Each structure stands twice: as structure tokens, then as C-alpha cells.
Amino acid sequence: MTDFAATRAAFDLPEGVIYLDGNSLGVLPRGAAARVERTIRAEWGERLIRAWNDAGWMTQPARVGDRIARLIGAPAGSVVVGDTLSIKVYQALAAALALRPGRRIVLSDSGNFPTDLYIAQGLLDTLGQGHELRVVAPEEVAGAITGDVAATLLTEVDYRTGRLHDMAALTRVAHEAGALAIWDLAHSAGAIPVDVTRAGADFAVGCTYKYLNGGPGAPAFIHVAPRHAAVARPALAGWMGHEAPFAFDAAYRPGAGIERMRVGTPPVIALAALEAALEVWDMVDMRDVRAASLRLSERFIAEVEAQCPALELASPRDAAQRGSQVSFRHPHAYPVMAALIDRGVIGDVRAPDILRFGFTPLYLSEQEVVRAAGVLATIMRDEAWRDPRFQQRQAVT
Numbered sequence: 001m002t003d004f005a006a007t008r009a010a011f012d013l014p015e016g017v018i019y020l021d022g023n024s025l026g027v028l029p030r031g032a033a034a035r036v037e038r039t040i041r042a043e044w045g046e047r048l049i050r051a052w053n054d055a056g057w058m059t060q061p062a063r064v065g066d067r068i069a070r071l072i073g074a075p076a077g078s079v080v081v082g083d084t085l086s087i088k089v090y091q092a093l094a095a096a097l098a099l100r101p102g103r104r105i106v107l108s109d110s111g112n113f114p115t116d117l118y119i120a121q122g123l124l125d126t127l128g129q130g131h132e133l134r135v136v137a138p139e140e141v142a143g144a145i146t147g148d149v150a151a152t153l154l155t156e157v158d159y160r161t162g163r164l165h166d167m168a169a170l171t172r173v174a175h176e177a178g179a180l181a182i183w184d185l186a187h188s189a190g191a192i193p194v195d196v197t198r199a200g201a202d203f204a205v206g207c208t209y210k211y212l213n214g215g216p217g218a219p220a221f222i223h224v225a226p227r228h229a230a231v232a233r234p235a236l237a238g239w240m241g242h243e244a245p246f247a248f249d250a251a252y253r254p255g256a257g258i259e260r261m262r263v264g265t266p267p268v269i270a271l272a273a274l275e276a277a278l279e280v281w282d283m284v285d286m287r288d289v290r291a292a293s294l295r296l297s298e299r300f301i302a303e304v305e306a307q308c309p310a311l312e313l314a315s316p317r318d319a320a321q322r323g324s325q326v327s328f329r330h331p332h333a334y335p336v337m338a339a340l341i342d343r344g345v346i347g348d349v350r351a352p353d354i355l356r357f358g359f360t361p362l363y364l365s366e367q368e369v370v371r372a373a374g375v376l377a378t379i380m381r382d383e384a385w386r387d388p389r390f391q392q393r394q395a396v397t
């Protein structure tokens, strides 16, 4: 059984804040600052260039990848960390297309996060081989996987509504049609139990600054199914993905397996923070996290619906169809959220009208969820969101 009091003690939460935005930027783990300090002072400061070898900097992307592998049902040695998720989406899609040379369709859905769609379109334009990005409604994906689809590019949990795709079922349909399945786990890793191996995913990618608490700009991960790892073509053929980077050959030869998905120099300081953040998962059973997340989100929905008739649930009502977030619609979502944040309850908004709340049982209790709903109810009842202070939009929402 996961001890959630112990996991909460592993995080540094500011006094007076109820944090319902761990689905966008996770909370600071207590060990992270000390680990970063050690990396900077004892490793960089003292060991200088020697730290690449004796502090294990060079092997960090795979070492941290192995920790993430356990959380997504991937075997050790099949995940590597580095770059941003946008880059990892590019690499996965480019490799998938190279494995399906006769096919021209990339299938995604309109609930996907924009960067995935932008990156896909940019890659297809660059290839100039007549590929098409086909974007359908989330509920139409299965029916749209036709024999000309090279790859599906789907995000398991919808960033706006929390709607959950059935990864195993859609991967099966993709494979039956001869297509490959790429999964973006940005809102899944550390949020819900994931098993890329059982689902048969061909590629999976994700970020580490949300539920994995790696910090702002923490590097992303990529998983390549072992059956493809030795043949997957690295589109971004950087020297760190070379078979022998320090041979300094003029000709590129891809590294063994997942190593070829490395691109350039690893972000050592960011990786140190992430490595420290991932330690908390040693105390955690993902099934307990899922059960607790559903308990928290169900309670929140019940409290909000009982007290805030003006808010309309934008997430699936069936808990089994949701990730670890809940969204409500309101025409004045922005000032409502600004008023909430002003009272110490932090969620976020997604244009035009979505109030979004993330549930992170590692550091969030049911009492806080009830209190947050109460604060929201007061704001709605008093129309506190009409205050001019809350109408001024911030650049980042």
C-alpha cells in the first residue's frame, strides 16, 4: 500500500496553497534542490570535465530513462531522456514513417496538443513526399485507421478534457491495418497506470515536468519498442546518438538500440533535478495512485456540481474514461480562475472556456480538494470573478 503521507512529505509545497495544477507543472520535490546543488558544486565545480565520467553524466539519459520505463511498462534499456517533447514527437514520427515507406497518412485527433500537430505537419512538409496529416474527432479515430495510414499519433489523455483513449484497443486496430502506433504520454506518465508493452505501442514519448515533477523545462523521454530499436532511423542524427561519439567519425552510424534517440549534449543540471524527483516513485504503487486520483476527482466533481450550478462538466463523467484531471466549462473561465488563484487555489484555464484541475495524490489530500471546491463555490456565489483585477490576462495561462 502506498503511504501518501510519506509521499507528501517528499514535496515542498508553499504554505496556504492548494495546488491543482500538477498536470501542467509538478511541485518541487524536497530532494531536488540539494541534488542540483551537489551537481553544480561537487560535480561541475570540483570535478569539472572529469565529471562526465566519474559523476555518470554521460550515462544519465539512459539511467533516468530506466526509472521512467518502470512507470510506463517499458523494459529497461528502451527509454532515453533528453530534449523537449516536441523534439521527441518529431523523432518518433520520423522513425515510424521510415518503417512504413509505402504509406502516406499520419492520423491524429483534434484533441491532441497543438505542438504534436504542428511538429507532424512540419515534418511532413520537410519530407516533401506527399504525406498527409489527417485529424479527426477523438471518437472517430478507430474508424479512421485505414490501410493507407502509416502511423497514428495520439495523446492518451486529452490535455483539455482529460478524456482517455484506450491505448491497447487503438494500437490493436492500428496494427491490424498495418500502421504503427505512437503514443504521447505527457498527461499519463505518473498520472495513471501505463503499460506500453502490453498495449503493443511502437513508440511512446512524454514530458517529465508534469506528474513526474522534474521541474520547468525538464527533459522529455522517448521509448522505442525493442522490436524496432535496432532498425528505427534517427532523423535527428546528432553525435550523442552515434555508435561511438568520441571516435569523431565524419560518417554517422546509429548507436545501439535506444541510444540512437539521443541527439546532443544531455542537460545535466535538469537531469539531476529529474533524477531526484523520480525517487519518490520507489514508494508508490501506480494502482494506488489511480484509485486515489479517482477518489479525489470524483469528490471534486460532486462538490462542484452540488455548489456551482453555473459550471458544466467538460470531462467524461465516467471515471474510467478520464485521466487525472477534471475540467469545467464557464463563459468567464479566465477571471474565475484568476479569482481562485488569488485565494490560493491554483488550477489553470484553456481557451476559450475551460477551467482545468489536476489531481496528484502524491501531494494532494481529499480535505484540500473539498476546500478548493468550497472556495470556487464562494467565488461563483458572490460573483467575485467580476472584480476588474481578474480581467487582466497574463501571457502564460
Ligand SMILES: Cc1ncc(COP(=O)(O)O)c(C=O)c1O
Pocket: 084, 085, 086, 087, 112, 113, 115, 116, 155, 159, 184, 186, 187, 207, 220
Ligand atoms: C500532449 C503534449 N505534448 C507536448 C507538449 C509540449 O511539449 P514541449 O515539452 O516540447 O513543450 C505538451 C505540453 O506542453 C503536451 O501536453
Ligand SMILES: Nc1c(O)cccc1C(=O)C[C@H](N)C(=O)O
Pocket: 023, 024, 025, 113, 159, 186, 396, 397
Ligand atoms: N510546458 C508548458 C510551458 O512551458 C508553459 C506553460 C504551460 C506548459 C504546459 O505544459 C502546458 C500543458 N502541456 C497543457 O496541457 O496545457
